[in-house]
Amino acid sequence: MTQQRKVILEELKKINSHPGADEIYERVRKRLPQISLGTVYRNLEILSELGEIQNLELGGTPKRFDSNPKKHYHVRCSRCGRVDDVPIAPLKKIENEICGATVFTIIGHRLEFTGFCPECSEKNAFP
Amino acid sequence: MTQQRKVILEELKKINSHPGADEIYERVRKRLPQISLGTVYRNLEILSELGEIQNLELGGTPKRFDSNPKKHYHVRCSRCGRVDDVPIAPLKKIENEICGATVFTIIGHRLEFTGFCPECSEKNAFP
DNA sequence: CCTGAGGTTGCATTTTTTTAGCAACGCTTT
DNA sequence: AAAGCGTTGCTAAAAAAATGCAACCTCAGG
Incomplete structure (x- = not known):
């Protein structure tokens, strides 16, 4: 170090x-x-x-x-690119949904929400 | 065109x-x-x-x-990068989970699974 | 205190991925 | 045939990421 x-x-x-x-x-x-x-x-x-x-x-x-190495989800602003954490627990059971649906061996998933941050929500309303 | x-x-x-x-x-x-x-x-x-x-x-x-413009999920091989479709229905209700958990206005989500494709599963077993 | 092996740095350069500028081209439409 | 318009191919270059290498610490062993 x-x-x-x-x-x-x-x-x-x-x-x-x-x-x-x-x-x-x-x-x-x-x-x-x-x-x-x-x-x-x-x-x-x-x-x-x-x-x-x-x-x-x-x-x-x-x-x-x-800087947080723990698994968690994120939300990204479609307009300005800002990325925030989403404080909800990881949904492990999502991976069960696709057991039979793929030939891959699943080891994880990444879930990312998209939307507008407060600033861009305003700007989008009156562009 | x-x-x-x-x-x-x-x-x-x-x-x-x-x-x-x-x-x-x-x-x-x-x-x-x-x-x-x-x-x-x-x-x-x-x-x-x-x-x-x-x-x-x-x-x-x-x-x-x-080439398929409809929303669907994908799975990516962590080793070789191969990407396949995952034929399960989009989980619209995932977005409800974070209603109160973020200041963003949510408009969608992207879910991507990670794992190993059949070829790389084999190679990984005997590397 | 000296030495040297090993890992790390700064710099320069290269590779990879993507976008931009622009003259020329090919379609329509007149 | 001429004008208008979008699209192309080419070149260049921006952006993002990785790499090669000599120089530099640092620390253990002598």
């Missing part, structure tokens, strides 16, 4: 949104101005392999990371 | 996996050797806006497209 790695983790925990590598880079750079983007990518990758953080593989967007 | 657009759509329908733009490009090129990758991207975008096809926004991976 190097200085860089620690700062990346700290900054990620500090942000309760779920930023992409580029935003993390910008923030970490304020504290370690000479850090490189490559290092940020490498460490985010390493941290998620270690299980300290989670690589959210949300639809279509650039990779995002979550 | 130009020749190019038609061929792209035909080739996409012909493949029952859910290829990315690059694979579609390779296939279409066999029939229209001088087509450009940009045209493929443009037309996939246009076709999905028209609702003829669907832009699968699966986690983390490059964009993939589905």
